[in-house]
Amino acid sequence: MQPYEFLLGTWTGEGKGIYPTISKFSYTETLSFAAIPGKPFLRYEQKTMGPQGPMHTEVGYLRPVAEDRLELVVAQPTGQTELLEGEVRSEGRLFVFEKSVVKSSATAKQVDATKRTYTFNPERTEMLTAFGMAAVGQPMQQHLESRLLKGS
Template identity: 50%
Template sequence: MTLHPGLEVVSGLIGTWRGDGHGEYPTIESFDYVEEVTFTDVGKPFLHYAQMTWSPSGAPMHTETGYLRIINGTGVEFVLAQPTGQTELSEGPLESKTDGFTCELRSQVHNSGSAKHVEATLRHIELAGGVLTTSFAMAAAGVPMTHHLASQMHSIS
């Protein structure tokens, strides 16, 4: 299958990535986790995304799925669904670099009636030197936008 030309700038993401992360938020105790993300080329102008986290002891923690869309080589849209009752439409600029890219995505969040209320999220994604680094902040539970998660992953396939 030929990669859609619009995805060239993020082609280094294709495959599965795994690494360690750390979480914190004013309303919870800090925690460590293992994260795995997979970006799959489906022959269209977007990548399918699947994410899972689990505790260091192996207990499942979080999962989400969606699509990463590149807009004119300079913008990103990340469309996500989460089993906690939120959907996110995150958008932001894409900066291409010699060994990868960086982007910062601000979201619109929609919450189901039974979900904890999340007002907004902010995601930073960087691919550089074969390392995928992510950070995630959110405004939720009456707390303004605050850092929540950070991970560093390496390709495993």
């Protein structure tokens, strides 16, 4: 887990979203990573707040599975789960999750695929996130992006 210890703690910042089926919006994002003693993965939690209050949350696990290979397992209270496979690029400063399997409950909106990227500055104190999805009859396209700074 040593190559990923820089993730531990809380990252916060501003984000924006767009998708053909909704209006543009902004949000404040908090992303946290925590170690589980003796386990080869990190716990992941993401929350967003908008002007009217909480917007979205998700929890999961980041698992290194081979040199420069990662898995991200995510559950959302809206009825989706994502199983993402990705790779580490650019000397550990870019995580790209391009392969996904999304499963939805019977009452959830239809999401067919997702894509996530996390880009870190050389000091690993800033994270740029991008989230793409193919959903509700729309092709894969960018939905969210944020700029987060490392806190504690």
